[in-house]
Amino acid sequence: MRFWRRASQTVALGGGYAFAALVGLQADPAKAFDLSSLDVFGLFTRKDEPPAPSAATLPYKLDFDLGEADDAKALTRTLQDASLLYRLRQDAPPDGETLSRRMAADLNPLVDALWSQGYFNADVSLVVDGVPLAVGAEPGAPLIRALEAHRNRDAVPITVRVRPGKVFSFRKIDIVERDRGGSAAIADPLKVSKLKAGEPATAASLRAAQAGLIDHMRAQSHPLAKVVELRPVVDHAAGIMDVTYVLDPGPLAGFGDITVGQTDEIPPEVVRSFIYLEPGDPYSPKALADTRKSIAKIPAVASVRIREADKLDGAGNLPIFVEVTERPKRLLGFSARYSTIDGPAVKVYWEHRNLFGGAERLRLESSVFFAPRIDGTKIQRFGDFERSDLGGRFAFSFMKPALDGSRYDWLLDGVATRERVGTNRYGGYTARYANATTAIRYRFSDTFSVQAGLEVERGQTSDVLGQVDYTLVGLPLSVNYDSTDSLLDPTRGIRATASFTPYPTFLGSTVGIYQAKAAVSGYYALDEDARYVLAGRVGFGSISGASLDEIPATRRFYAGGGGSVRGYAYRSLSPLGPFGQLTGGRSLLELSAEARIKITETIGIVPFFDAGTAFESSLPDGKQKLQMAAGLGFRYYTSIGPIRVDVAAPLNPRKGDKPVALYVSIGQAF
Template sequence: MRFWRRAGHAVALSGGYAFATLLSLQAEPARAFDLSSLDVFGLFTKKDEPPAPSASALPYKLDFDLGDAENAKALTRTLQDASLLYRLRQDAPPDGETLARRMTADFKPLVDALWSQGYFNAEVALVVNGTSLTLGVEPNATLIRTLEAHRNRDAVPITVKVSPGKVFGLRKIDVVERDEAGPPAIADPLKVSKLKAGDPATAAALRGAQAALVDYMRAQSRPLAKVVELRPVVDHAAGIMDVTYVLAPGPLAGFGDITIGQTDEIPPEVVRSFIYLEPGDPYSPKALADTRRSIATIPAVGSVRIRENDKLDGAGNLPIFVEVTERPKRLLGFSARYSTIDGPQVKTYWEHRNLFGGAERLRLEASLFLAPRIDGTKIQSFGDFKESDLGARFAFSFMKPALNGSRYDWLIDGVATRERVGLNRYGGYTARYANVTTAIRHRFSDTFSVQAGLEVERGQTSDVLGQVDYTLVGVPLSVKYDSTDSLLDPTRGFRAIASFTPYPTFLGSTVGIYQTKAAFSAYYALDEDARYVLAGRIGFGSVAGASLDEIPSTRRFYAGGGGSVRGYAYRSLSPLGPMNQLVGGRSLLELSAEARIKITDTIGIVPFFDAGTAFESSFPDGKQQLQMAAGLGLRYYTGIGPIRVDVAAPINPRKGDKPVALYVSIGQAF
């Protein structure tokens, strides 16, 4: 027997109603997307239909009656999730006695579910044609006859009648530490637990407080911390609960030896190179989470498991064990995006994630897109379509991670492109070029890396300033810092990347230029669950060393498009030259701000503001007006990343700019 203490006397309860069971229950209604709860053209209603009546079984239908209880809809869902009768409703019992036993067995999960929501004085009865079965009463012959009367006629109508009563509140909350030497592990445990007098005494609140206390102690480098005892005292007459948490903080510890276990066909030394923990470092759950995320950036890795030892080693540190599973080696994919201004684009790609057995990745891509007309003509019909109206891009990338088990990676990237960029009203440029870049990247940590390499590009560009046939040979240098919590949907942290590439003539460049680019974005979640996130981005670019007409159009700067200033066509914001045509600039400034608001777990809205343009000089000045736009986005959150639909309108449009633009893609705008 398990006892609950209460004011004045103790109440004995069966073990099935122990509070440990209560805490193990889901405290909120399930949030899964259940098609059975929808009635879309009648397609999903059959699951709730009971089996057909027969001579050999007793099908039943189940209704929940909570009267005028508050939150009746949510509480009904909680009871359905807990109810054995509800889960087994498609499995008709053979006779009335079996159905009566199933009804009796349903009291325990139903009462536990009500207690998990703080309804400790709830009353539950199962009613069939006026005959009731209540808690603690065995089914009698009358109930069985009532059930059997429906055999071969119709489904037995069972009603779960619930009088929840009021939600119990918390009164006295104590957090004590079991006898431990030294100062207390938590200076203000009530603040950490986030419990206060008057809060509902729900399983979710109590379990959340327990997790918060343990998480806090573990974050203080106490990996063995735990709550060893939870002492609830319920006063049914007063409708309150007193609760005491007994903590065992455990000793302070660091990380011990890091053992690499199963890695499938990925070399263990590659996995180890992406682990930045070292034995003796202070223990930290965040460091473990960062390690898991760092290992997962290896393209060949499918899943990461980090296991902690259950005891400290002889030096007082905690050994760590890491295991990974490999993703499928080959990937073939297809993607598409669309903008009402920039038109459609389709892309196919093939990838091998462990090409030579050292976790090398090779990726091949091919894209086709509509090249906008920039000569004043329009595509009026299919017969007007020309081969030059199609743009194409072919690219490859290769990465050899962890050279000789080090934190150096070897990267090779190549691209060949034919494109036409601009607007019919303001012109633009056409370009054909091929580029190959090889680089060595050094990872200092999971957030910080530097890279240096060699780049060669040959191409031809043409615009209103003339044609440029060029060769560029440069030494790209870059630095990257990324502390965000997600690549496609960041909610916290910073992301910064800066690069500088000189293309001197003594290396073979036909025009000596020096290009600088930088981008910085920040993400701040206003709440713990990141349902409200503020995001901002600033982008900068500069090219120096030559006059504008000597610089290839592809190396000049333009703003506009879905990843820049939404509401304007791709790369359509720049200074205007002869005949009022786009000529690009030698510097760039872009600004963006968003408020990402989740309405539900899967749906969100994003009001945003963008501004930017390119400038004639090598540094942004006041001679060129910033073009601005505002809009509203819709997000559908998936396991891969958010699907983005943005509608943007220019605030200070130029003549010929469309009043609104629509963008559809995967991932946030930045």
Template sequence: MIAALVPLDSASAFEIFGFHLFGGGDKTPPPPDAVTYSVDLEVIGDDSIRKTLLNASTLEEEKGEPSPGSAALLSRARADYQHLLAALYTTGHYGGTISITVDGREAANTPIDAELGDSAEVKITVASGPQYHFDDVTIVNRPGPIPDDHTVPQTPEELGLVDGAPALSGVILASESSLVGRWREKGHPKAAIEQRTVTAYNDRDRVGVDIVVAPGRSAVFGGTTVTGTSRMDPGFVAWYAGIVPGEPFDPDDLERARDQLRRLDVFQASRIIEGEEILPDGSLPIEISVAERKRRVFGFGAKYSTIDGVGLEGYWRHRNLFGRAEKLGVEARVGGIDAEDPDQYNYRLAVNFLKPGVFTPYTDFASTLYAEQERPDTYRSRAVGLKAGLSHRIGRRLTLEGYGLIEASTIDETTVGDGDFLWFGLPAAVRYDGSDNALNPTRGFRVNWQEQPFYEAGHGNFGFVSEVEGTVYRGFGGVRNDRVVLAGRVALGSIYGPPLDDVPANRLFFAGGGGSIRGYPYRGVGPINKKGDVIGGRSYFVGSVEARVNVTQSIGVVPFMDFGNAFRSEFPDFSERLRFAVGAGLRYNTGLGPLRFDVAVPLDPIDGDPSVAFYIGIGQAF
């Protein structure tokens, strides 16, 4: 079993899934003139819109809490006329009627200062009437037609305003947003809907729509000003955002700038504000408003596993050393501390430094100095190393990385890859993220490809380490509300050049564990020596398939199957048996990503493997 203790911020109350664990659970008593009330909704006509009406009603949403008084309840009821009318329009019902009574009196005709009793009965009656359909839709762009561009909608039909289709108000609003967005993408930042006329023809249940779009002047980006900084260099913030004065206005550039500001990790809030007017020279001023976070942060955690024992970890970070978001971090980790001999512990101490905005706003320098001991069942590794290099982003999805690496290690207590090693490597990577969400993807794919030429000086060997991983996600049930997401992953790697015995054991490939084949011990799958111990291989292949099913908005279930192995050969040998595991998990969706709890069962265990394993984490497994 695996469990984790999460570090807590100091607070008077801590709440998980709505349950107060300590303190903070008291409620403010209602005022003496509070009015409790019940709500009854009757739908006459199209009962399929009942849920839409209930979701739109403030009376329904807040009925569990007493109203502060009679006037507040009547105000709430009067506001619901507009809420329910808008809900009718979203479903294409333009001829409906709405009645809201409080204790039998129509709310719209009841004086706001009328006194109600301690409790009241609210009756909502909605006669939906027939559903209306589009008819006679026209769109006019002033001063003339939009330039030909096949990448954007050109006709009402392409915008969803199809004659004969249900006249949903949301379709009209979405089409207007698309029309304005089209002009903004073409460099017109002040494009707007000049006029919208929606005419309901009650004699034939039809809706006519006339939309006039005013694109306004085209513009280029003007100067960028930064407000709200205290320790950050405002000139650096403006430069790092990447908004280039004189370049044609493009909303995609603003979105990339927002992503850049998030990457700095020094702001608790940031906004990009477009100037109210285009200046006479055709430029649009841009303002970046920020609020800085605390510069220093630290944390700690603990975990327990029946496989790996007790572990502790902690970190300290400085987010802004010299005013340009330079980051310095120290992290320490120790595992297996329930073992009697401290020599059996796993240690790691690392110092990390990150300098954003080297050469270009999209290029970062990163380095790590580390010392560690790894103590799996089949070897002991003691190593010190330094890794340093650059990461460059091309667009929002593609990242290139290149580093230099030097590591000195001593490996013993193993049948392969033992001795003293001095490793020089040049790892490089290409990463493409075409998914729609970092922690909870529902569509798209990701590809990571890594190559590392190396020279191992202790044995005089040259070689290459190659790894590639691909994941794909396919959602079903709607772009914004996928009830089922099928996810798949395949990863493989190879070390070619030196023989198996000349590769340091800590550089060999293993499979198994939460990020590989769930159900098996971490680094517990691979070639097996004559003693029955798992040793590393020069290649590996692993894969996973999952069905992520949302039961409610917050709860999901995930059946999955993982498979793979590591091999002695330089390239994966698919004539050898793969190891399989199956399992299921629960997901609790939060604003930061899903909390993950997985239970996995190995189907091909060997001596020493668990019969079941548990995993807890944040975000999807891949």
């Protein structure tokens, strides 16, 4: 039953029913999904056909007549979502009496659906063979006779006749705080609610405004904020709505005790070490979101649920309860990538996510990739292919998180590689080496960490400068900062890494060198939905302490490839030796810029520009010009990350560089 309170031509929508009708019951049509509305290759057509006529039932078919309404297709969809007749169209009633009652029960939900879209002067009726049934009317004998006349003949033709009229708009919007005499609860309520005078007065906008007001107050450390009353007043003559939100902000509060729920096998203290909140910290929804993201970094964790208490504790703080679900312990998978310049690569990996019962992760992976020829010969037929044309890598990584429940993690990594890098025209290098690194990482927060360790590498490299047999023993130090919102598809934030590793001879290194690396990338969304994102990256590297020919080729710097300067072969940009072949450099500079544009929810384009090269000196200088490239990327967005297809062309190509390069992989370029 509706509650109407008339004052001249103004109608106030009071009571819980009207409020629910406006903001609670009618689903947003953009989110509705019904397979019966699809007709893909005729797969669902039969569902829209009524049951066959029979003597025992009265099947019916439903048509929607909206006259000359604007956006009739979307409005019809909204009415179908609200209509009981539409949902039960395959369930034929036994007689005209039952069908007429079903029709009568459908009218109020149809009106509510129209109100939810701002049509407050809509006229709705159901018509069968010229006999109408209007809102508030009881089905009479003429309607029942019209229904029964179709028994055992055909489906009853029911027409939903709607004349929606014009969409009402907002006029006056007030947000007041309860128990404060009607004073404003928020300094700029219209900005927070995003309601504007003159815009359509729809249920979706009312709901969004209510959520925005609550979110704003929660962000101000009022976790129990709520809208206690919504007072919409509709002026039918003027076609406008005035609306007042009565807001109860609740008390200012901080975080209370943080309780980690029982887990199957992950120790609760491991989960707790990834929570950087402490009791007494100011309450913040962002802090909760960051906590959820931080806990999800534990490889053994599948999902994180954070539950807030419904009342404050004795100290005026809000207790928090954290629950996690665990992933399957073992994982076996593979990945592949392809570039028209660098060729194919395939990787197989196995992972155990809770090796010893302390959320330890062990990952083993093996990859095979094409090793480009650098001696002037070419593969022209299958018989020319040799075993040396394949490169391989085996790697393992082990992590024990939260040592003794602390924020310290132990990392152990190893790799053995055989590779050949370069191009036929500019040469390159061949290398065989094995590396093992152990380190301790300390996490200051979910975004910032430092790491220190010990690294040992033995190997052999060969290039135009000669062969180097070497041993390196170093002390790697690194810092990492990552405030981005996604690993594979960041749209906001900054990602920065910096490392410095000395390899002094007194530790056992055959050549004393000092290596520094840094990379910074930033992401800026131009709109709230991140459909337009600007992204940029700067990479830098430097080696000092030895001459170029003493440094192993794998430690020298090169640019080029899908994660560097696209359009050029992998690690093919560097100074050239006396015979015009790559020597690598002692410093590196890389620059990239992208505009990531979503055309639809799943399709996007990315125009990009890359530049970079390696330099002979320990710092970038003007002697070596930057190689530049530009291109266009295509993205297909999936739940696990975007599938990337980039087409790049060198802007200042060297002799022998291909005019176009194609890259295919998962995740953004940086």
